[in-house]
Amino acid sequence: xxxxxxxxxxxxxxxxxxxxxxxxxxxxxxxxxxxxxxxxxxxxxxxxxxxxxxxxxxxxxxxxxxxxxxxxxxxxxxxxxxxxxxxxxxxxxxxxxxxxxxxxxxxxxxxxxxxxxxxxxxxxxxxxxxxxxxxxxxxxxxxxxxxxxxxxxxxxxxxxxxxxxxxxxxxxxxxxxxxxxxxxxxxxxxxxxxxxxxxxxxxxxxxxxxxxxxxxxxxxxxxxxxxxxxxxxxxxxxxxxxxxxxxxxxxxxxxxxxxxxxxxxxxxxxxxxxxxxxxxxxxxxxxxxxxxxxxxxxxxxxxxxxxxxxxxxxxxxxxxxxxxxxxxxxxxxxxxxxxxxxxxxxxxxxxxxxxxxxxxxxxxxxxxxxxxxxxxxxxxxxxxxxxxxxxxxxxxxxxxxxxxxxxxxxxxxxxxxxxxxxxxxxxxxxxxxxxxxxxxxxxxxxxxxxxxxxxxxxxxxxxxxxxxxxxxxxxxxxxxxxxxxxxxxxxxxxxxxxxxxxxxxxxxxxxxxxxxxxxxxxxxxxxxxxxxxxxxxxxxxxxxxxxxxxxxx
Numbered sequence: 001x002x003x004x005x006x007x008x009x010x011x012x013x014x015x016x017x018x019x020x021x022x023x024x025x026x027x028x029x030x031x032x033x034x035x036x037x038x039x040x041x042x043x044x045x046x047x048x049x050x051x052x053x054x055x056x057x058x059x060x061x062x063x064x065x066x067x068x069x070x071x072x073x074x075x076x077x078x079x080x081x082x083x084x085x086x087x088x089x090x091x092x093x094x095x096x097x098x099x100x101x102x103x104x105x106x107x108x109x110x111x112x113x114x115x116x117x118x119x120x121x122x123x124x125x126x127x128x129x130x131x132x133x134x135x136x137x138x139x140x141x142x143x144x145x146x147x148x149x150x151x152x153x154x155x156x157x158x159x160x161x162x163x164x165x166x167x168x169x170x171x172x173x174x175x176x177x178x179x180x181x182x183x184x185x186x187x188x189x190x191x192x193x194x195x196x197x198x199x200x201x202x203x204x205x206x207x208x209x210x211x212x213x214x215x216x217x218x219x220x221x222x223x224x225x226x227x228x229x230x231x232x233x234x235x236x237x238x239x240x241x242x243x244x245x246x247x248x249x250x251x252x253x254x255x256x257x258x259x260x261x262x263x264x265x266x267x268x269x270x271x272x273x274x275x276x277x278x279x280x281x282x283x284x285x286x287x288x289x290x291x292x293x294x295x296x297x298x299x300x301x302x303x304x305x306x307x308x309x310x311x312x313x314x315x316x317x318x319x320x321x322x323x324x325x326x327x328x329x330x331x332x333x334x335x336x337x338x339x340x341x342x343x344x345x346x347x348x349x350x351x352x353x354x355x356x357x358x359x360x361x362x363x364x365x366x367x368x369x370x371x372x373x374x375x376x377x378x379x380x381x382x383x384x385x386x387x388x389x390x391x392x393x394x395x396x397x398x399x400x401x402x403x404x405x406x407x408x409x410x411x412x413x414x415x416x417x418x419x420x421x422x423x424x425x426x427x428x429x430x431x432x433x434x435x436x437x438x439x440x441x442x443x444x445x446x447x448x449x450x451x452x453x454x455x456x457x458x459x460x461x462x463x464x465x466x467x468x469x470x471x472x473x474x475x476x477x478x479x480x481x482x483x484x485x486x487x488x489x490x491x492x493x494x495x496x497x498x499x500x501x502x503x504x505x506x507x508x509x510x511x512x513x514x515x516x517x518x519x520x521x522x523x524x525x526x527x528x529x530x531x532x533x534x535x536x537x538x539x540x541x542x543x544x545x546x547x548x549x550x551x552x553x
Contacts, residue, residue: 001028002028002044002045002046002047002048002049003026003027003028003033003034003044003045003046003049004027004028004029004048004049004050004547005026005027005049005050005051005052005518005544005547005549006024006025006026006027006041006042006044006045006049006050006051006052007024007025007026007027007041007052007054007059007520007522007542008023008024008038008041008042008051008052008053008054009023009024009038009053009054009055009056010022010023010024010025010054010056010057010058010059010522011023011054011056011057011058011059011526011527011528012024012025012035012058012059012060012512013058013059013060013489013492013512014035014060014061014511014512014513015060015061015492015493015496015497015510015511015512016035016511016512016513018513019035019513022035022036022037022512023036023037023038023041024036024037024038024040024041024042025041025059025512025520026041026044027518027520027544027547028547029547030517030518030546030547030548031515031516031517031518031547032512032513032514032515032516032517032518032520033514034514035512035513035514050549052522052542054522056526057522057523057524057525057526057541058522058523058525058526058527058528059512059520059521059522059523060492060496060512060520060521060523061242061496061497061500061509061510061511061512061519061520061521062240062241062242062243062496062519062520062521062543062544062545063239063240063241063242063243063464063495063496063499063521064241064242064243064244064245064495064496064499064500064503064509064510065236065241065243065244065245065454065455065457065462065464065495065499066245066409066452066453066454066499066502066503067245067247067388067409067411067454067455067456068236068244068245068246068247068454068455068456068457068462069145069207069246069247069248069456069457069458069459070229070232070233070236070244070246070253070270070457071202071203071204071206071225071228071229071232071246071248071253072145072203072204072207072248072458073232073457073458073462074203074228074229074231074232074233074235075198075199075203075225075228075232076111076141076203076458077228077231077232077235078198078228079109079110079111079198080094080095080098080108080109080110080111081110081111081112082094082110082111082112082113082114082117082140083112083143085114085117086114086116086117086118086119087118087119088118088119088128088131088132091117091118091132092131092132092133094110095108095110095132095133095138096132096133098110099133099136099138102198105197105198106137106157106196106197107136107137107138107139107154107157107193107196107197108133108136108137108138108139109138109139109140109141109197109198110138110139110140110141111140111141111143111458112141112143113140113141113142113143113149114142114143114422115142115147115314115315115425116422116425117140117149123181123183124140124149124182124183125149125181125182125183126149126150126151126152126155126180126181126182127152127182128182129149129150129151129152129154129182130151130152130153132151133151135153136153137150137151137153137154137156137157137196138150138151138153138154139151139154139190139193139196139197142314142315143421143459143460144312144314144315144459145458145459146185146186146311146312146314146315146317147183147184147185147186147190147314147315148184148189148190148193148194149182149183149184150180150182150184150190150193151182152182154193154196155180155182155193157196158192158193158195158196159192160172160180160184160189160192160193161179161180162178162179162180163178163180164192165188166186166188166189167186167187167188167277167278167279167334168278168279168332168333168334168335169186169278169308169310169311169317169332169333169334170185170186170187170188170189170332171184171185171186171189171332172184172185172189173185185311185315185317186311186317186332187204187207187208188208191204191208191209194208199221199224199225199228200213200217200221201213202217202221202225202252203225203228204248205250205252206246206248206249206250206252206253206275207247207248207275209250209277210248210249210250210274210275210276210277210280211250212250212251212252213250213252217252222256225256226256226259226260229256229257229260230260230265233260233265233266233267233268234267234550234551235462236268236462237267237268237543237545237550237551238539238540238543238551239462239463239464239465239539239540240464240521240522240523240539240540240543240551241268241462241464241521241543242268242269242519242520242521242543242544242545242550243268243269243270243271243499243500243503243509243519244268244269244270244271245271245273245304245454245499245502245503246270246271246272246273247273247306247355247357247388247456248273248275248306249272249273249274249275249291249302249306250275251287251291253272254272254291254294254295254300254302257270257272257300258295258300261297261299261300266299266300267545267548267550268545268550269298269299269300269519269545270299270300271300271301271302271303271304271503272291272295272300272301272302273302273304273305273306273355274287274288274291274292274302274304274305274306274352275305275306275307276288276305276306276307276343276347277307278307278308278334278335278336278339278340282342282343282346285305285346285347285350285352288302288305288347288350288352289350292352298517298546299546303352303353303503303504304352304353304354304355305343305347305352305353305354305355306354306355306356306357307334307335307340307343307354307355307356307357308334308335308356308357309333309334309335309340309356309357309358309363309366309367310331310332310333310334310357310358310359310360310362310363311331311332311334311359312359313359313360313391313392313426313429313430314425314429316329316331316429317331317332318331318359318360318363318391318392318429319331319332319333319359319360319362319363319366320360320361320362320392321360321361321362321365321394322431324429325428325429325430325431326428326429330360330362331360331362331363333362333363333366335366337366337369337370340366340367340369340370341369341370341373341374343370344370344371344373344374345373345374345377345378347374348374348375348377348378348381348383348385349374349377349378353383353384353385353386353504354370354371354374354383354385354386355385355386355387355388355409356370356385356386356387356388357388357389358387358388358389358390359389359390359391359392360391360392361392361393361394361397361434361437364387364390364392364393364394364397365394365397367387368387368397368400368401368404368406371385371404371406372400372404375404382405383405384405384407384449384450384501384502384504385404385405385406385407386406386407386409386452386502387401387406387407387408387409388409389409389410389411389414389456390408390409390410390440390444391414391415391438391439392430392434392437392438393437393440393443393444394437395437398437398440398443398444398447399447401444401447401448401449402447402448402449405449406448406449407448407449407450407451407452407502408444408445408448408450408451408452409452409454409502410439410441410444410451410452410453410454411453411454411455411456411459411460411467412441412453412467412468412470412471412474412486412491413455413460413466413467413470414439414456414459414460415438415439415470415474415484416438416439416475416477417439417470417474417475417476417477417481417484418439418470418474418475419466419469419470419474419475419536420460420466420470421460423475423477426438432480435477435480435481436480436481436482438481439484440482440484441471441484441486442482442483442484442485442486445486445490450498450501450502451494451498452494452495452498452499452501452502453467453468453471453491453494453495453498453499454467454499455467463536463539464495464539464540465535465536465537465538465539466535466536467495468488468491468492468495468535468536469532469533469534469535469536471485471486471491471494472485472486472487472488472491472532472535473485473532473533473535488527488528488532488535492527496510496511497510497511498510517546518544518545518546518547519544519545519546520542520543520544521540521542521543521544522540522541522542522543523538523539523540523541524538524539524540524541524553525537525538539553540553541553
């Protein structure tokens with residue numbers, strides 16, 4: 001039988017150690033049936049075979065982004081993007097023009113707002129935003145999604161102008177007069193504002209509460225949410241992405257994605273975790289077991305528990321061993337050590353993989369302690385527990401990554417030298433003795449069980465190649481900052497075979513080898529021939545997921 005598709009004349013990077021390079025790939029019935037020379041593969045084609053000429057460009061396994069917030073990223077594609085906008089006049093111009101285009105929105109909402117939005121050294125306040133948009137509620141999401149700034153009208157509408165209850169690690173920042181300043185730190189503080197947005201905060205429920213939206217969405221809300229997910233999945237596929245590991249989860253998202261799968265609209269494979277909150281009783285893991293049992297297809301599944309240990313360094317909520325240089329605080333702990341250790345032991349005992357957001361060096365240490373507690377209680381197994389971000393690590397903890405077989409799950413574009421976020425702010429939150437261990441990719445790759453790459457979309461765009469460029473061509477921040485650059489093949493492995501391995505799919509995904517799933521990306525360029533600084537301009541021209549064309553330029 002002739003193949004359905006043949007890809008010819010490529011620089012094929014198979015990620016298969018048995019045959020690392022080839023020229024062509026043949027696909028039939030959703031699987032790879034042959035890898036080899038163009039003449040050999042071309043001869044297999046029949047009259048109905050789709051023939052793709054790669055033209056000497058790179059062909060590789062479909063990218064897997066192992067840390068995304070799919071629902072939020074999809075919804076936020078429709079909001080005002082303030083990336084690169086700074087100063088009250090520029091912000092006002094952008095916001096007012098956008099507000100005119102969304103007259104029916106209860107709150108005018110923008111994303112990718114900088115921490116120095118109003119100018120260097122200035123805190124953004126509700127009064128600033130009152131001047132930006134005097135006559136309507138306005139809220140701005142920080143790029144890292146750990147802070148929202150809201151004007152007075154938005155705070156009043158949300159019922160938090162005079163404060164309100166929040167979870168551990170969160171804060172409605174208050175002024176001396178007893179009113180909110182407009183700065184809302186961490187999900188439970190800004191949840192009332194998100195509830196006013198276009199999708200009613202349903203896109204963030206899996207992060208904010210880890211539970212389903214309340215009230216239960218009706219048919220109109222479900223249709224709106226599914227439409228956003230369809231657009232987001234298409235956007236991911238356009239970047240050569242065939243797989244996604246979500247970092248927030250609830251049954252509602254699973255139901256929407258399962259409906260899309262049944263309708264043929266789930267064009268990327270999606271793994272969704274159970275989100276465990278610090279206030280959850282341990283027996284809530286019974287819901288995780290139900291989620292794992294209910295969703296277990298090749299396109300949609302659950303096998304992981306996600307937790308947060310801290311916030312982020314920019315808002316001083318990342319949990320540090322010592323106080324930040326400029327404040328009398330070392331950040332905020334989301335879990336107590338006792339709570340976290342108990343959750344790790346229980347999740348591990350049920351056979352779940354664990355992934356934990358840990359940015360500060362104390363958060364990293366406590367996460368390692370929790371994984372060690374699980375090993376001590378349950379024994380050593382092939383758990384592949386993950387640590388997300390690891391933006392600063394104490395050198396004493398580097399060896400523990402390997403000793404505990406922890407996966408380093410990092411986002412190259414998040415680094416101060418990653419070309420996306422302004423690099424100067426990092427010097428305000430780290431001491432010079434910490435710089436060598438900040439975004440320490442080389443040391444982490446040396447010690448960790450595996451290093452995998454992702455974007456944390458929508459914290460930064462889900463675009464693969466700018467993130468790869470960040471890994472292999474980081475900015476030079478000068479003395480005190482060691483070179484953390486990665487090799488191109490290592491970076492691509494961390495986006496393909498590495499991410500297949502971390503989801504326990506290394507025997508069927510992440511390589512271009514006979515019998516493997518036909519998840520393939522054909523690129524616009526020969527990536528190995530490009531200057532590192534130019535890699536961000538490359539993109540996918542064809543994406544196959546299970547042999548199905550999900551994107552074609």
